[in-house]
Amino acid sequence: MEATQRAxxxxxxxxxxxxxxxxxxxxxxxxxxxxxxxxxxxxxxHRHFTLLARLLAARGIPVMRFDHRGMGDSEGEARSIDALGxxxxxxxxxxxxxMPGMQDVVLWGLxxxxxxxVLYAQADxxxxxxxxxxxxxxxxxxxxxxxxxxxxxxxLGELDFWKRVASDSGDGQASVAALRQNMRAAAADASLPLxxxxxxxxxGFDGAALVILGGDEPGAQxxxxxxxxxxxxxxxxxxxxxxxxxxxxxxxxxxxEISANWIASW
Numbered sequence: 225m226e227a228t229q230r231a232x233x234x235x236x237x238x239x240x241x242x243x244x245x246x247x248x249x250x251x252x253x254x255x256x257x258x259x260x261x262x263x264x265x266x267x268x269x270h271r272h273f274t275l276l277a278r279l280l281a282a283r284g285i286p287v288m289r290f291d292h293r294g295m296g297d298s299e300g301e302a303r304s305i306d307a308l309g310x311x312x313x314x315x316x317x318x319x320x321x322x323m324p325g326m327q328d329v330v331l332w333g334l335x336x337x338x339x340x341x342v343l344y345a346q347a348d349x350x351x352x353x354x355x356x357x358x359x360x361x362x363x364x365x366x367x368x369x370x371x372x373x374x375x376x377x378x379x380l381g382e383l384d385f386w387k388r389v390a391s392d393s394g395d396g397q398a399s400v401a402a403l404r405q406n407m408r409a410a411a412a413d414a415s416l417p418l419x420x421x422x423x424x425x426x427x428g429f430d431g432a433a434l435v436i437l438g439g440d441e442p443g444a445q446x447x448x449x450x451x452x453x454x455x456x457x458x459x460x461x462x463x464x465x466x467x468x469x470x471x472x473x474x475x476x477x478x479x480x481e482i483s484a485n486w487i488a489s490w
Contacts, residue, residue: 225249227281232322236293236314239300243290243315245322246281253327254352254487255286257319259312259344260295261305261337272334272469272476279480285487286326288319305336305360306418312344320350328352330487335468336360339422346429353432353490355483358468361419361447419450426456433458434486436479438466459486 292311294302333341
């Protein structure tokens with residue numbers, strides 16, 4: 225399918241942000257917003273984003289990429305990865321303004337941008353899914369906080385618990401809502417270690433989640449272990465031999481195919 229590119233400029237906190245929209249000639253109702261992090265040379269990670277956007281647009285999926293404040297051609301001061309909510313919200317607003325027929329959006333992020341994406345996703349009902357590549361979930365020297373969060377995460381992952389909820393009346397549904405609300409509150413708690421905030425975001429997120437890990441990325445093993453330990457509801461795919469940024473063409477192509485097929489599968 226043919227697609228065109230459109231340059232965008234939009235406001236966030238008084239700063240001008242820049243984005244690019246890849247628009248298919250017959251766009252589907254679900255779009256993809258690519259969340260990026262630190263500045264990269266254009267043939268590096270950002271080239272990855274360009275190729276991804278072209279492939280998705282060729283399949284009818286509109287894609288928007290943008291530079292958050294302090295990055296690329298956008299104005300303002302740079303933000304930490306857990307403070308990109310306003311920038312992402314502004315990009316979502318601009319994306320929907322350009323695509324009035326769009327119904328929902330999947331956030332797509334690599335590394336620390338994946339972390340930023342999932343921290344935002346659970347707070348915006350327009351986000352129906354997240355694609356997280358090697359999400360950054362490790363804070364050096366951090367230790368689990370001695371409160372009820374690990375127990376809440378474990379309970380959310382218990383199959384028997386969910387079976388009981390499914391057979392309960394309105395009170396059971398209210399309990400689930402309360403648990404998810406607790407997860408959302410934990411995700412927004414800056415005093416928590418980043419890994420726990422990310423896990424809480426995933427647990428409190430009502431949408432679909434795809435995690436793509438590089439087989440040769442040491443941090444990916446940590447992520448996989450956390451997801452399994454807490455039985456987080458998501459699809460997890462490992463690309464054998466891939467590094468942190470999926471630097472080879474074969475790995476990038478695999479990421480694009482997996483992402484496109486998953487986004488179109490629900």
